[in-house]
Amino acid sequence: xxxxxAPTRTPVFEARLKKRYAAEKRFRTMGLAAIVFSIxxxxxxxxxxxxxxxxxxxxxxxxxPIDFTQAGISADPAVMxxxxxxxxxxxQGLPQVVQYFADEALGEEGAAQIGGQAWRDxxxxxxxxxxxxxxxxxxxxxASANLASGYEGEGSQEMQxxxxxxxxxxxxxxxxDVGFFSRADATNPQQVGIWGALKGSILTMIVTLAxxxxxxxxxxxxxxxxAPKNKWTDVIELSINNLxxxxxxxxxxxxxxxxxxxxxxxxxAPLIGGMTLALMTMPVxxxxxxxxxKAVPPSxxxxxxxxxxxxxxxxxxxxxxxxLPGILTGTIxxxxxxxxxxxxxxxxxxxxxxxxxxxDFTSPATVLPMQIFLWSDEIDRGFVERTSAAIIVLLLFLLxxxxxxxxxxxxxEKKW
Numbered sequence: 001x002x003x004x005x006a007p008t009r010t011p012v013f014e015a016r017l018k019k020r021y022a023a024e025k026r027f028r029t030m031g032l033a034a035i036v037f038s039i040x041x042x043x044x045x046x047x048x049x050x051x052x053x054x055x056x057x058x059x060x061x062x063x064x065p066i067d068f069t070q071a072g073i074s075a076d077p078a079v080m081x082x083x084x085x086x087x088x089x090x091x092q093g094l095p096q097v098v099q100y101f102a103d104e105a106l107g108e109e110g111a112a113q114i115g116g117q118a119w120r121d122x123x124x125x126x127x128x129x130x131x132x133x134x135x136x137x138x139x140x141x142x143a144s145a146n147l148a149s150g151y152e153g154e155g156s157q158e159m160q161x162x163x164x165x166x167x168x169x170x171x172x173x174x175x176x177d178v179g180f181f182s183r184a185d186a187t188n189p190q191q192v193g194i195w196g197a198l199k200g201s202i203l204t205m206i207v208t209l210a211x212x213x214x215x216x217x218x219x220x221x222x223x224x225x226x227a228p229k230n231k232w233t234d235v236i237e238l239s240i241n242n243l244x245x246x247x248x249x250x251x252x253x254x255x256x257x258x259x260x261x262x263x264x265x266x267x268x269a270p271l272i273g274g275m276t277l278a279l280m281t282m283p284v285x286x287x288x289x290x291x292x293x294k295a296v297p298p299s300x301x302x303x304x305x306x307x308x309x310x311x312x313x314x315x316x317x318x319x320x321x322x323x324l325p326g327i328l329t330g331t332i333x334x335x336x337x338x339x340x341x342x343x344x345x346x347x348x349x350x351x352x353x354x355x356x357x358x359x360d361f362t363s364p365a366t367v368l369p370m371q372i373f374l375w376s377d378e379i380d381r382g383f384v385e386r387t388s389a390a391i392i393v394l395l396l397f398l399l400x401x402x403x404x405x406x407x408x409x410x411x412x413e414k415k416w
Contacts (some may be wrong), residue, residue, distance in 0.1 A: 049388050054390025059177040059190050060148035066101045068133040075130035085127040095119040113147035115190055142190040184357050189382025194390050196357040200270055200365030208338055209275020212281040213331055220289030223317050244283040251280040252347030268349040271361040277338040278382040288330020293321035325412040332405035336398050342369045368394050
């Protein structure tokens with residue numbers, strides 16, 4: 001019976017083993033430190049945005065009780081249901097009525113610090129409930145930017161004293177601003193909203209998706225299933241890979257030189273913005289589509305051909321449905337990248353001041369990242385808070401899009 005001889009560990013072997021274990025420990029420590037650092041920076045960023053953004057979802061408002069039984073304002077339900085409600089109420093002197101009762105409730109100095117368009121909030125409430133004109137109602141109307149700054153402890157001493165006095169009387173508070181999600185841009189941080197920019201982003205993304213997705217998927221199918229393997233297809237593949245890495249502002253220059261030359265009247269329109277972003281997104285969709293098509297097992301194609309399917313049926317009835325999860329995931333990730341872009345849109349003029357939401361794909365518009373950029377350039381504290389609030393909305397939008405990509409991938413994923 002032979003005896004097993006244990007290997008002899010020489011000092012050199014022990015030193016090398018110890019050195020290897022130390023290197024592995026250092027590597028694990030560095031990897032863990034990198035993860036902890038990344039999470040710390042992310043939490044700091046999200047925490048800072050959240051703390052600043054909480055104020056952005058609120059606005060300073062003053063309480064103004066209005067007795068409509070003494071105001072002489074009438075509200076015909078037929079008129080209130082139409083687009084002429086604002087004109088009808090303005091013609092009846094609603095701005096003067098609001099100013100009168102503001103003087104009564106806040107004094108002349110306090111009434112002077114109500115936003116100039118505050119009566120529109122009252123008009124909107126009347127249009128929603130015409131019965132208001134038959135009773136007394138208290139409205140919380142937006143304060144001026146100066147009074148809002150005084151409420152935050154900034155601005156002149158007189159304005160801080162006035163804000164403190166109104167707040168002590170319960171007539172000045174900072175409330176959740178529902179209108180922030182339904183208004184467009186304005187020069188007053190108390191009156192700004194994100195709906196105009198958000199609608200512009202949605203319209204732009206619709207154009208981008210309508211152009212980039214079908215063209216990108218068909219290009220991926222052709223290159224992977226039909227294109228002959230020669231130097232020309234190699235050049236095309238190399239070009240697509242290079243386009244995916246081109247700085248986004250180059251696509252903006254291309255949109256400025258081509259699209260605005262062909263459509264000069266559609267400057268800053270979602271149509272031009274979507275076409276420009278489609279150029280940037282298309283290479284990403286082509287690459288993701290090709291990788292997803294490659295992942296379909298060859299046995300699927302062989303089995304379909306064996307039972308009599310034509311090459312076109314193989315592609316559209318078998319290969320494409322199985323590759324769809326990967327294609328959709330790449331598409332949504334590409335769209336999320338396009339949603340956060342500002343550089344290409346700067347070149348085609350989508351940084352304009354747009355005070356009303358766009359009506360269609362050819363109306364002047366801006367997008368949410370551009371709105372954030374414009375607000376961040378303002379020095380008013382109110383705009384700083386609004387910027388953080390808009391960033392939170394954009395991050396939530398991106399989170400929803402990426403969550404949708406994960407859901408679609410898991411829903412349509414096939415196991416072989």
